[in-house]
Amino acid sequence: MGAYPQFAFMETAIRFDNVTKIFSKVVANKDISFDVKKGEILALLGENGSGKTTLCNLLAGIYLPDAGTIYINDEVASIRSPQDAYRYHIGMVHQHFKLVDIFTAAENVVLGLNPKEFKFDIKAASNKIKEICDKYGFEVDPNKKVYNMSVSEKQTLEIVKVLYRGADILILDEPTAVLTPQESEKLFNVIRNMKADGKSIIIITHKLQEVLSVSDRVAILRKGHYIDTVETASATTQSLTDMMVGQKVDLNIERPKVEHDIPLLEIRDLSIKNDEGAKAIDNVSFYIRGGEILGIAGIAGCGQKELCEAIAGLRKIESGDINHLGKSIIGMKPKDIINEGIAMSFIPEDRLGMGLAPSLSITDNMMLKTYNDNAWYNPFVDRKRARNKANRLIKELEIATPSSETPVRRLSGGNVQKVLVGREISAGPNVIVTAYPVRGLDINSSYLIYNILNEQKKKGVGILFVGEDLDVLLGLCDKIMVLCHGKVMGVVHADKTTKEEIGLMMTGSLDLTEVKKNKDFGIAKDSFIEDKPQDIDSEVIIEKFKEEGVKEDE
Amino acid sequence: MSNTKTREPLLHITRKGATSFLFRSTVRLIAIAFAFLLAFAFLAAVTKMDFATLWNHMVDGSTMAKTSKLAFWKETMLLLLVAIALTPAFKMKFWNIGAQGQILIGALITSTLMHDASSLADPVIIVLSFVLSIIVGGLWAAIPAIFKVRLNANETLFTLMMNYIAVKLVASAIDTWKGKASALAPFTSGRLPAIGTNKYGILIFVVVVLMVGMYLYLKHTKHGYEISVVGESLRTANYAGMNTKWIIIRTVFLSGALCGLCGFFYVAGVDYVISTTTSGSYGFTAIIVSWAATFNPFGMFILAMIMTFMSKGTTNIGNFAENLNQYTAYITVGILLFFLIGCEFFIQYKIVFNQKIQVKFDKFSEKVHNAIPWWFSFWKKVADGVDFAIGKVQAFFSKLLETMKTKLVALFKKKDTGAQISENAQVENVPNVEDKEGSTNE
Numbered sequence: 001m002g003a004y005p006q007f008a009f010m011e012t013a014i015r016f017d018n019v020t021k022i023f024s025k026v027v028a029n030k031d032i033s034f035d036v037k038k039g040e041i042l043a044l045l046g047e048n049g050s051g052k053t054t055l056c057n058l059l060a061g062i063y064l065p066d067a068g069t070i071y072i073n074d075e076v077a078s079i080r081s082p083q084d085a086y087r088y089h090i091g092m093v094h095q096h097f098k099l100v101d102i103f104t105a106a107e108n109v110v111l112g113l114n115p116k117e118f119k120f121d122i123k124a125a126s127n128k129i130k131e132i133c134d135k136y137g138f139e140v141d142p143n144k145k146v147y148n149m150s151v152s153e154k155q156t157l158e159i160v161k162v163l164y165r166g167a168d169i170l171i172l173d174e175p176t177a178v179l180t181p182q183e184s185e186k187l188f189n190v191i192r193n194m195k196a197d198g199k200s201i202i203i204i205t206h207k208l209q210e211v212l213s214v215s216d217r218v219a220i221l222r223k224g225h226y227i228d229t230v231e232t233a234s235a236t237t238q239s240l241t242d243m244m245v246g247q248k249v250d251l252n253i254e255r256p257k258v259e260h261d262i263p264l265l266e267i268r269d270l271s272i273k274n275d276e277g278a279k280a281i282d283n284v285s286f287y288i289r290g291g292e293i294l295g296i297a298g299i300a301g302c303g304q305k306e307l308c309e310a311i312a313g314l315r316k317i318e319s320g321d322i323n324h325l326g327k328s329i330i331g332m333k334p335k336d337i338i339n340e341g342i343a344m345s346f347i348p349e350d351r352l353g354m355g356l357a358p359s360l361s362i363t364d365n366m367m368l369k370t371y372n373d374n375a376w377y378n379p380f381v382d383r384k385r386a387r388n389k390a391n392r393l394i395k396e397l398e399i400a401t402p403s404s405e406t407p408v409r410r411l412s413g414g415n416v417q418k419v420l421v422g423r424e425i426s427a428g429p430n431v432i433v434t435a436y437p438v439r440g441l442d443i444n445s446s447y448l449i450y451n452i453l454n455e456q457k458k459k460g461v462g463i464l465f466v467g468e469d470l471d472v473l474l475g476l477c478d479k480i481m482v483l484c485h486g487k488v489m490g491v492v493h494a495d496k497t498t499k500e501e502i503g504l505m506m507t508g509s510l511d512l513t514e515v516k517k518n519k520d521f522g523i524a525k526d527s528f529i530e531d532k533p534q535d536i537d538s539e540v541i542i543e544k545f546k547e548e549g550v551k552e553d554e
Numbered sequence: 555m556s557n558t559k560t561r562e563p564l565l566h567i568t569r570k571g572a573t574s575f576l577f578r579s580t581v582r583l584i585a586i587a588f589a590f591l592l593a594f595a596f597l598a599a600v601t602k603m604d605f606a607t608l609w610n611h612m613v614d615g616s617t618m619a620k621t622s623k624l625a626f627w628k629e630t631m632l633l634l635l636v637a638i639a640l641t642p643a644f645k646m647k648f649w650n651i652g653a654q655g656q657i658l659i660g661a662l663i664t665s666t667l668m669h670d671a672s673s674l675a676d677p678v679i680i681v682l683s684f685v686l687s688i689i690v691g692g693l694w695a696a697i698p699a700i701f702k703v704r705l706n707a708n709e710t711l712f713t714l715m716m717n718y719i720a721v722k723l724v725a726s727a728i729d730t731w732k733g734k735a736s737a738l739a740p741f742t743s744g745r746l747p748a749i750g751t752n753k754y755g756i757l758i759f760v761v762v763v764l765m766v767g768m769y770l771y772l773k774h775t776k777h778g779y780e781i782s783v784v785g786e787s788l789r790t791a792n793y794a795g796m797n798t799k800w801i802i803i804r805t806v807f808l809s810g811a812l813c814g815l816c817g818f819f820y821v822a823g824v825d826y827v828i829s830t831t832t833s834g835s836y837g838f839t840a841i842i843v844s845w846a847a848t849f850n851p852f853g854m855f856i857l858a859m860i861m862t863f864m865s866k867g868t869t870n871i872g873n874f875a876e877n878l879n880q881y882t883a884y885i886t887v888g889i890l891l892f893f894l895i896g897c898e899f900f901i902q903y904k905i906v907f908n909q910k911i912q913v914k915f916d917k918f919s920e921k922v923h924n925a926i927p928w929w930f931s932f933w934k935k936v937a938d939g940v941d942f943a944i945g946k947v948q949a950f951f952s953k954l955l956e957t958m959k960t961k962l963v964a965l966f967k968k969k970d971t972g973a974q975i976s977e978n979a980q981v982e983n984v985p986n987v988e989d990k991e992g993s994t995n996e
Contacts, residue, residue, distance in 0.1 A: 314792055335795030344793070354793050357786035364779070368794045371779050377966045379775045380959050 010037040012074060013169055013200040014059065019068035021054055028054040031068070032226045034219050036169070041191060041201045043215035043232070045208075045244055047442040048413065051224040052204045053095075056171045059202075060092035061085040072169075083114070091162025092171040097154050099146045105129065106142035109161050125164075132163050136193045151300060152183040159190070170194065171202045176210055178300050181470070181503035188214045206244075208237045209471070222246055245443050253450055253475035255494075256458055261290030262325075263524040264462040265311070265342070265431050270320035272306045272486075280306035282486040283320070285522030288431065288462035293453065295477030295494065296466045297502055303486040304466045308435050311464075312344040313337040324431070325538030338369055341542045343429035345420050345437060355420050358409035362390045362401060365408055366423055393422040397448070414445035421452055428546040432456060435466035450476055461545070470499050484508040488522065490515075567903050575944065576937050578901050582846065585897035586860060586890070593864070593886040601875040611874055612867030626866055628754045628824060631761040632816060634858040636833075636840035638761070638768045638851055639812030642805045643695075644841065645772065645849050646785040648702070650695065652713030653837030655720035656810045658830070659694045660687035660817025662724050665828040668741035668821065669731055679744030683818055691814015692807040694720070699806035703799040717837075721830050728828065738827055746823040757819050764812070765851040772849065774955055781805055813837075839891070846894045857894075864890050 015035040021028045028051045036042050046052045057063050058070065061079040070077050072088045079085050085092070099108050106126045113120075126142035133140050138156050146154060155175060162170060172191075176184040191201055191214060205211060211218055212232060220227040220243045227243050241249050266287040274280035280303040288294050296304050309315035311322060313334040322329050329337050345355055356365050367386040374382055390404035397418045401411055408416055421437055434453070438446040453463055453476070467473045473480055474494050482489040482505035489505035490512025504510035597608055616626040636653055643650040664683040671679055698712035732738040749755025772778040780801050784791045791798045820832050843861065847853030865883040872878040907915065923930060 312793065333795060334792065338795055354787070354789045357783045357790050359786055360782060364782070367779070368783065368790070371776055375963070375966070378959070378963055379777070380955070381774060381776050381779050383774075 010039065012036070013038045013072070015071040015074070016055075017069045017071065019055070019058065019065045019070060021051075021058060021063060022066050027224045029058070029065075029221075030224045032221070033068075034226060034229050036200050036202060038168075038200055039195055039198045040216045041195050041203065041214055042229075043211040043218045044202055044204045044221065045206065045211055045218050045240060046221035047206060047244055049223070049442070050221040050244075052221055053173055055221070056092060056173060056202065056204060059085065059090050059169075059171060061090075086165050086167070089166055089168040090171070091165060091167030091169070093155070093158045093162060093173060093175065095173040095177065097158055099154060099157065101147040102145065104143050104145050105140055105149075105157050105160075108146060108157060109142075109164050113165070128164060129160055132160055136163075136190050136197070138190060151178045152187075155179070155187070156190075163194075167199075169200045169202070171204070173204045174206075175203065176205065176207060177468070180299055180506045181499055182507060182509075184210065207469075208240055211235075211240065212237065220244055241443070249443055253447070253472065254454055255476060255478070256454055258291035258457055258460070260292055261460050261462075263287040263289050263527060264325060265464075266321075266323040266524060266527060267311075267522070268321045268323065270307075270310070270322065271318040272303070272310050272315060273318055274303075274306055279318075280486050281310070281483075284483075284486070284488050286481055286488065286491065287522065287524045287527070288464055289524070290430070290460040290462050291457055292478045293457055293463040293465050293476060294491075295473040295480040296464065296483060297470060297473055297480055297506060298483035299506055302483040302506075304435060304483065306486075307483075308344060308433050308464075308466065311337075311342065311433050325541060327538060338427070341428065341430040341545050342433065343424040343427055343431070344433040345424045345435070356408050356416065359407050361405045361407055362394070362399075362411075362419055363387045363404045365419060366390045366393075368423070369427065389423075389426060393419065393426065397422050397452075414441045417441060417445070417449065421449060425452065425456060429461065430542060430545040431462045431464070433464045433466075436468060437465075438472070439468070446472075459545075470502055473502075474499065482506055488513060491522065567905055573901060576940060578848075579940075581897050581900050582894065585893040589890040589893035590864075592893075593868070593889045596885070596889070597868070597871055597878075597882075600877060601871065603871075603875070608871060611871045612863075615867035615870030616863050618870075622866065622870075624752070624754060626862055627758060629866070630855075630858045630862045631754065631758050632819065632824070633836055633840060633843060633862060634765065634851075634855055635757075635761045635816045635819070636813060636836045637843040637847075637854045637858060638764050639809050639816060640840055641768060641809075641844045641849050641851070641854075642772065642781055643809035644844055646781045646802065646805050648699070648802060648806055648809075649710045650698075650713050650806060650809055651710060651838065651841065652695065652698065652716045652810075653813045653840060654833045654835075655713070655717035655837075656691045656695050656813030657817040657820065657833035657837060658717075658720040658724050660691040660814030661821045661828050661832050662720070662727060662817070663687045663690045663814070664744075664818045664821040665727065665731075665741065668744040668826075672741075672743040674743075676744055680746060680822060683744060683822060684815075687814040687818035688811045689814075691817060692811035695810020695813065696803055696807045699803045703802050724828060724830050724832075728830070738829075740826040741821075742826075744822060745826055746819075754823065757823050760815075760819075765855060769851045769951075770955065777801075777804075839887070842891055842894060846898075861887060861890060 012035045016032050019032045020030055032051075032055060044052045044055070054063065058065050059079065061082045061084045064080065070079065072090070077088055079088060079090070100111065103111065106122050106129060109129060110120060110122065110125045129140060129142045132138065138160060140153070140156055140160055144153075146157070149157065155178070159170070159172075175187060179187065188210075191203070194201060195216075203211075203215065212235065215232045217229055217231055218235060218240065219229045220240070222244060230240075230243075238251065241251060268285050270281055270284045271279060272281040282303075284303075284307070286294070296307070298304055306315055310317055311329075313329065313332055313336075317330055324340055324342060327340075329340060329342070332340075355368075357368065363383060363386045366389045367381060367383070370386075371381050387404055393399060394401060394404060399411070399415045399418050399422075401415060408419060411419070417437060417439075421434070424432060424434075432453070437449050437453070441449065450472075453465070457463060465473070465477055467476075474497070477494045479491055480494050480497065480502065481491045482502055484506060485508065487508075489508065489510065492501065492512070501510065505512065594605055594608055597603070598605060601608070603611075615622060617623055636657065639656075640650060640653055663686045667679050667683040667686070671682075674682075694716065695713070698707065698709050698716060701707035701712060702709045728738050746756050749759070752758070772781065780791070780796055783794065783796065784798055784801050784805075788798055791801070816836075817833070821828055825832065839861065843854050843857045847857050865887050868883040868886040869880050872880055872882050
């Protein structure tokens with residue numbers, strides 16, 4: 001422990017000794033050995049699939065290690081169930097909340113407690129929750145129902161839940177993935193308070209800025225192997241990335257300058273309802289020009305998904321207009337919208353739910369949108385052509401797969417996304433709507449996707465990019481539109497704004513449309529809606545893009 | 555690593571990744587072998603016969619006399635027909651457990667024509683009941699499908715309940731027709747003719763055609779492709795611009811129509827009479843045939859043969875033993891189904907033993923491997939052989955398909971170009987048109 005003098009005299013809370021966990025053929029953790037001190041914040045850093053969550057699940061009693069030992073307070077621990085984990089005072093806050101929606105906060109906290117150890121008494125529980133909140137600076141109303149809570153409130157509740165059970169070691173799995181910058185800062189303050197109280201905290205994350213601002217030490221995993229533990233004070237974004245990826249990585253996202261073209265897609269006064277019948281998008285106007293990437297920022301559930309679905313023709317529109325090159329696409333069938341040259345690739349949380357059929361082969365997935373394009377009297381699908389396309393994409397995008405006949409489900413996340421994005425682009429679209437295209441991807445694959453999008457931008461395609469990571473939005477997009485509860489908070493130029501400004505807009509604290517009332521928001525100067533310029537033929541433009549897509553296909 | 559004090563559980567279960575066709579077939583074959591062993595053990599215990607005698611009786615059940623051979627093929631084909639009928643619906647993840655009702659409705663329509671329209675000529679009755687049983691069976695199945703796409707009604711319950719309605723309809727029709735007689739007399743008009751001496755020739759021919767047809771339909775047509783996408787994910791299908799509501803109704807109609815066709819064969823080609831138990835439990839057994847063959851009609855054919863062999867054989871054993879009756883077949887077929895469903899566990903999951911046992915097991919298997927290496931090389935050869943044969947069969951079918959495709963396209967193309975000639979009246983352009991279209995096809 002000589003390398004870390006200031007921690008040398010601190011007691012060890014957890015020690016991993018050659019811990020290994022293998023899932024059939026995937027090595028999730030291999031010979032991991034490091035320790036966590038009492039009263040420190042340790043960030044566990046690694047790319048998706050590097051084994052961070054698995055390691056923490058071993059602590060939380062969800063999996064058992066295949067080999068190796070975990071020591072808690074210098075004693076061998078056998079954590080065989082989540083109950084066991086609580087006995088060792090370990091509490092984990094999972095990335096996906098495990099709360100009962102129709103229960104109140106207090107009810108959720110006492111849910112599942114052993115009645116022999118804790119008496120069932122909601123009132124006493126409420127008092128204790130208030131005590132915990134006061135101690136660490138939380139805000140939780142014990143009587144509020146979970147379905148009325150915002151994402152950050154739910155997360156706070158999850159943390160209170162584990163503290164209530166007396167956890168001394170807290171594991172937070174990607175706690176800031178769903179929070180705005182301001183909410184994240186609030187969370188970090190609470191974490192620092194807990195640290196001052198002598199608790200050990202492990203944060204799983206891949207956001208480097210946060211690692212640097214909150215943690216004491218950083219443990220880095222790569223592909224299931226433990227790389228090193230470094231002190232945060234001596235680390236930089238670049239050094240951490242290099243360790244995480246295992247090679248030098250250029251972290252700058254390219255933003256090529258492209259002459260902006262005519263507005264391709266114009267959206268005017270659009271309102272959409274969500275599945276529950278509430279307004280998901282409320283009177284929104286914006287437009288996308290050819291050769292630009294318009295980013296959409298907003299916290300989860302602010303209406304991005306509904307907006308994408310409406311553009312693709314998959315969701316009914318309450319009022320307003322979606323106009324493609326002077327032609328309204330409202331009421332069109334999804335198939336006709338695809339023919340107009342509007343491509344959508346939506347990567348849902350499970351990454352496979354929409355856009356791909358997981359059990360079908362890459363070849364079969366290639367013809368998802370084109371299987372019906374040959375003559376109507378030909379009852380057969382043209383697999384040969386789809387196979388050629390699949391093989392071309394596999395070569396061009398370096399998709400790692402045994403063959404073009406492998407089911408998409410068997411590919412790794414990055415390759416699945418390459419298949420999806422590649423197919424959408426090969427159709428020669430003039431507008432691409434893409435939501436979370438780098439969700440769950442490692443850094444290299446992410447940059448490959450950015451490059452693909454930039455290539456399209458240079459060709460004059462208009463791109464709508466719904467993203468999660470503000471750093472990426474700021475680096476890649478030309479303009480960023482911020483949504484809050486379905487309303488536009490403003491459109492800002494990515495090179496003239498800050499993360500903080502966008503964060504404020506995401507929560508609705510800052511509304512640029514209010515600030516600059518005199519400006520017409522979301523209406524292009526050369527709009528097609530009022531008067532269509534004579535010299536532009538939309539059919540010709542659509543065909544031009546399509547031909548380019550086909551040319552690639554040969 | 556060695557100082558592990560953590561007490562690991564003895565074993566845990568994890569999901570398997572990709573499995574080869576050979577592995578899956580081997581597991582299923584082993585399951586079938588075990589099923590036969592257990593069934594024989596049961597029969598031996600009850601009848602006090604030895605295994606050899608039992609086996610002889612069992613084989614005799616399907617092959618002894620000409621009549622039992624015919625009956626074997628009849629039952630195999632009927633079971634296969636229902637399994638084929640259910641396949642498109644199940645592949646689309648539409649849980650159609652109403653095959654029984656759809657069969658009965660097809661049978662009822664056929665019976666009505668044979669009973670009430672006996673004044674018509676036989677061929678007229680046959681063609682009419684053939685067409686009508688298909689249409690009515692399809693419509694009967696389409697009702698739950700329509701409720702499913704309109705109101706998202708649960709199709710499992712709906713199709714099941716439709717069975718009871720069909721049973722009661724048949725019961726009331728029988729009551730009306732038989733009047734005061736004790737049982738309904740077999741219908742005399744509208745019977746399917748025999749091909750040569752084979753009473754079930756038409757049935758066998760139609761089912762074999764449907765078997766190949768269903769294979770091509772699911773594997774190579776646009777409809778088949780739509781079915782697999784809808785079965786995978788409704789959202790993806792919508793996103794791809796498919797008319798999912800229509801696809802669901804169309805596919806379930808097809809499924810019901812083939813079930814209705816089965817009802818037609820039961821009445822017009824096999825029994826010449828209808829009862830509420832006409833379809834037996836085939837509607838449910840066929841589900842397992844379809845699943846266990848992973849929706850491959852050729853696999854279903856093999857499974858249907860094995861099942862019929864088991865049930866016929868057991869019935870025959872029952873004839874020789876005093877303390878058994880024909881219902882014993884239900885027990886042995888039940889055992890077979892149990893093993894077939896149970897073996898899916900070993901296909902999808904694997905059991906992981908803890909480290910110590912695993913090490914011992916590895917050592918043991920190494921010893922076995924060293925002791926009898928020929929055994930493994932033998933299996934390797936068998937595996938290669940099977941792979942080769944499958945490749946040949948697949949190549950044959952894809953070649954067949956290609957020829958069919960080109961023929962079909964060429965047929966329509968002639969019509970199209972013909973129309974163009976008359977419209978344009980420019981004969982010189984025609985070869986160009988053909989060239990262009992020919993090249994786009996390749």
